[in-house]
Amino acid sequence: MPPNESSLMDEIGLDGAKQSRALDAAAEIATRDEHSLNFWQAVRRYPTATFWAIALSFTIIMEGYDTILITNFYAYPQFKKKYGTFYPGLNEWLIPTSWQVALSLAPTSGSVIGLIINGFVTERFGHRQVIMVSLSVLCAFIFIPFFAPNLPVLLLGLILCSIPWGVFGILGSAYASEICPLALRGILTSFINICWVIGQLVAAGVLQGLINNPTEWAFRIPLALQWMWPVPLFVLAFMAPDSPWWLIRKNRIAEAKGVLTRLSHQGVSSEEIETKLAMMIHTNNLEAATKTESTYSDCFQGTNLRRTEIACMVLMAQTLSGEQFAYGSTYFFTQAGLSSANSYKLNFIGFAVAFVATCCSWVLMRWFGRRSMIIGGLTLMTLTLLIIGALSYPAATSNVDTWTQAILTLVWLAIYSITLGPQSFALAAEISATRVRSQTLSLARNAYICTNLITGLIEPYLINPTAANLKGKTAFVWMGIATLSIVWCIFRLPETKGRTYEELDILFEKGTPAWKFKSADIDLIRDASEISGKTEKVEHEPA
Template identity: 70%
Template sequence: MAPTQSQFVDTINVSDIAQSEGFDTAAQIATETEHSLSFSQAMRLYPTAVFWAMVMSFTIVMEGYDTILMSNFYAYPQFKQKYGTYYPDLDQWVINASWQAALGDAATCGSVIGLLINGYVTERFGHRKVIMIALVVMSAFIFLTFLAPNIGVLLAGQVLCGIPWGIFAIMGSSYASEVCPLALRGFLTSFVNICWVIGQLIAAGVLEGLVDNTTQWSYRIPFAIQWVWPVPLFLVAWFAPDSPWWLVRKGRLADAEKSLIRLSSNLTPEEIRLKLAMMVHTDNLEKAMNTESSYWDCFRGTNLRRTEIACMVLAAQELSGEAFAYGSTYFFIQAGLSPSNSYKLNFGGTAVAFVGTCCSWVMMLYLGRRTMIIGGMTVMTTVLLIIGCLSYPAVHNTGATWAQAVLTMVWLGVYSSTLGPQSFALAAEISATRLRAQTISVARNMYNVVQIIANTVEPYLINPTEANLKGKTAFVWMAVATVTIIWALFRLPEVKGRTYEELDILFEKGVPAWRFKGTQIDLIRETDYIRGTAGEKEIFAEQRETVEE
């Protein structure tokens, strides 16, 4: 049976400092140790945490694969002939705008359901079990998309596949945020972006390789490849350790200690228990702040501000012009490039995204999340402005058309080195630990709502049978991105170098976003103040008296 928190106070008396100074000081020592760890030291001490965070994040490869797959099928010759409509006046097969919008939104609608489910089941059963069940369900739903005889069945298959994808969408960053030390947290929570890109890189390679295939297998094989992921990922989840933060929230402190041992290397038993003391200390502080593990709590008190930030920073991915510039094969073809050249550019774009994400890890050593996100969005907005301006000479000048194509690659490189990975990292870090799954679920659903709107609007802006704006579509997204930048300047805080307990204190004190980086925190004094103002001092009295005795 796991020890109670009162018994746990006795178990942390494993060093002279912890024994003499008390439970609060034990947590403070662990916090100071977190701050003192360099990147290289953290890699040496937590190699298994790095491994498990990375392999569990690979669940998002499937979502990245499907995202680029479906959006790029609209221009795919054999796919259009199977599911599209022939327009004699255009002398071509076209997936009309309404079906493009429906197919583009189908998986996202399913994902909304999956995310709502995830917020409940992950907190109850843990990351591992939820991932394993979702993988089995997804394997069954793939049959619908692979065998779809018409576009209606294909649409239904996409909705159903979206349910487990919604669960996978936040699992990697959520798990990584709870198994990694502070020095590695930003790198491994943003690793999901490179997994997303890996999925897109595979899809782009498959599409480019099969674009000249004149049989039904040119679009059925890409669907069938989705069966490659579930078995190895199921085995990974089976052997992975549970999140120690989740185990602490469940009161399973002995299991949490075992999990920390599995996630670390060369840490002494004293260091393990001090780290566990910090987790229990943070969990108790959040209890004193009346933070529980329900969706309702995401919209109460200081958690409302944290939920707003998580929602907006993920929605910023779409608000920056992702529907137009990310996976822009359809734009290339409408601009006048051949299908072959368009898919080659698309494949090259995913390679740019991969390199960009790797570059973001180097930038993270020197720059904070806030700086990278705001700076990246400013550059991306400027690129959209130039693309829109080039749409005027592009009508009669192929050089301008190629310049637009190259600029979408530039946009993608900036996105992948700034906003893309950093938004995942910040959304996973910003919430209270007791509301991690729920906050990320709400935030990801906000992204899905914005994505549905963007994917619905974009075909009508660019489709030749609708507004036919072509490159001028960039002006629309430039305006939306500018408004998002203004929000970020006033509301987006810096979380780099802050432990979860320090973030709890900063939000509880109502510190403005632009002052998060420079605000100094006295951990013991601030936590005592918060406990007192919450009227919860009695919760901690027994622990402190036990230590002092």
Template identity: 60%
Template structure:
């Protein structure tokens, strides 16, 4: 039963005693406070944070190239001189190519992740990806031409694509219900930390006119892999993944490492809940394949996961998230633009911490819909200010661009990562997150191609008026969220399974009460996966 290759015979394992244990564990999950969860699962918090730190690398590179494009020494090396403008400029096609190169590689990495993580587990996949990343950094560091640089970014995007969803997938499977939202939102904080480091490096080197001004930022990426490899080597495997592989005894050992001061009985109850949820999903013909993400009620769950991550870029991410280029095109000096960008990343860090406070009192749906509405209003104001044409208006636009980042980081960013990781069936978590991140990457690539043509002075040159485009797209995304985005806060994975199977409307998820274990038991009995009751 505990071998790596055998599937568990759940029709033998899901007995009435197992169902009773699952019900007890589910009630315990609902009644557990945040303080109690921290006391019981301190190591789950530590390892969820440790495995999410891989996101820092993606966050670092996510703004590195987008902001290096406005870097004087980088433009001189990889750009062309335009006499009419009196400066070097990276052309719009290459600007779009560099901006989207890593995303193209990430599409492949995330697609592979859906297969390899379910087969080999989270830890081994992370370690192999870190080895490849270390080698690919050499290409970008020694790139002599913009074409070689672009190839290096594509290859780096493959491991980054794996890291992009690994932190969310792992955290969602090791943390108890009370801590799930906080640890999933930490993924957004890792993005911000990476961006903060990148902004600091860029701001510190902006006046350096040598080749090291842009090579040092690439070399910094060698600092991450070794310590992260050691952490992944020592981390416990996800108990949910072990249950799916039939390794029940190993799942109990993993929970022992993730918890503290929990008795063997409490751990067995938690394992019983996992087995019960997994068995219920199996009765719904949910297997661990991409095909099943588009079958039955899983199609709706895949739609929500994809759209909520796509909402990040549809809210104007290409325009306002990496705003250094916008600042320079709006008329700010390069040194002032990088100082603004450095301050913006600090604001994003603080705002992400604020999101932890907000999610204590408000649901995911409330924060996401509010965030999309406020971001749309902010974009509208940036667009309107572009008609003023004064220095004061330019600085005000820059301030509103920073406000966009604050709204995004406190409302949209952390909550979208959380919902995307919570919404899928447990047997389809890696596949659903891979599809969601790939949907984000594809749309982000499209946006990344469009944005340079909208704002580049050699193309449309819309400057601040570009905000009107993203205002319209963000408003449409808000309409989708109002009708299709369900509430996931306070719902166990089995409870979400039942709500989706009952086809409850999105706006009723919060108020609909279900006895998930009892309803799952009925289906298990109907399909002879549990003994019939008298």
């Protein structure tokens, strides 16, 4: 039986062996309890945690909507006429390739700044306050792209808007990872992928609905709709609880206990809340014993370096797998020979496919691990790119093959949305030590963005008719890069499904190979004591 409330809180406040024994016993009980819960039991026990994890992930719906607009405007007749250049040889208006590159990279380049800021301010002020301030700043910045008279002003507006977008990019999964029980962690940290899809689906619907509008409002209305998100999201952030892990790192134990009570069902006993609090303190103490602090430099020290590498690489795999080519591929559809109207219809269908596929991912992830789904998904996506590239040869003379290529990009998107898309978000949110979660996720998202900058620079030149004009053959380029990602995953990507944060700490400290994370045996108290003992021994050894 777990210790009662008063004795446990009294013993946690003590120093020395008695405190250690009390924490060990409670942490072991709470860890067993975490492993015993299935999905529906966890939902019933922690309904409020489920709600708030979903609610603050809605910031990603806004980001998904905002960031998808500009690249889809390139095939928009009204946008091209307003900001583009007329090419007599092609008899049409086009956004010059150099400006396509600049506008495509603007959201990602500004996000780098936002992510760096996020790594500093979230640990200091907490997730809620950072979200509220970022939403207020975004409201002001939206005026610039909405009223932009030319491409330079539009570019400036996109860069400024992307700074708060960068802040939002990781907050949803980081927050969800810190308030959810183990049984819900995978689904609620990967929920941001469906939030992306919802935002993009809304954007695609708006764009499809306005494609025949002959005025500038065809693209200004979608820009204006960016203002519909911040106010309700601000209210949700204001009402949300702080992360209990963050409160523990700030030594605000009583507040952390209050948050755990708030996140739990009324039927959850005080003893259960106490043991969960003790498990979190136990994990925090273990990470503190390994000299992990909440700074960027700690992400590159000891075993955290390996964890940072994994978080960065698994998010980079999203774009290295051909995301620029196949995800939201309106421009590819038009360059392959489809009309603008058909291209936007296919694009809208693609986001609907992504929505359904992400929901399917939540079902599959209850039986399959992150590692197996990511490796399997990358393999299928690579084969799909090979087929798309091969079809580019007959597609030069056959409209049927062009449609087949377009449909195969939807197949790629479905595979991505079932496997790599949501699973990479879940794994990146789980893999870091809790004390450097914000910093590790900031670095990982920045690694993704920097990779996206490079792929975003390459893709327009590969596919644009005024540049390399590879059309469907572009798939061969991404097929080769995706193959390299598969090789890395086989040797370096560990399994995080079913492991508590303390168990992951122990596996990394023991140097467990990636392919053994799922099957490795752990004795929580013994292994934690050995790791803490080794750290103390190193500290006290004479120079």
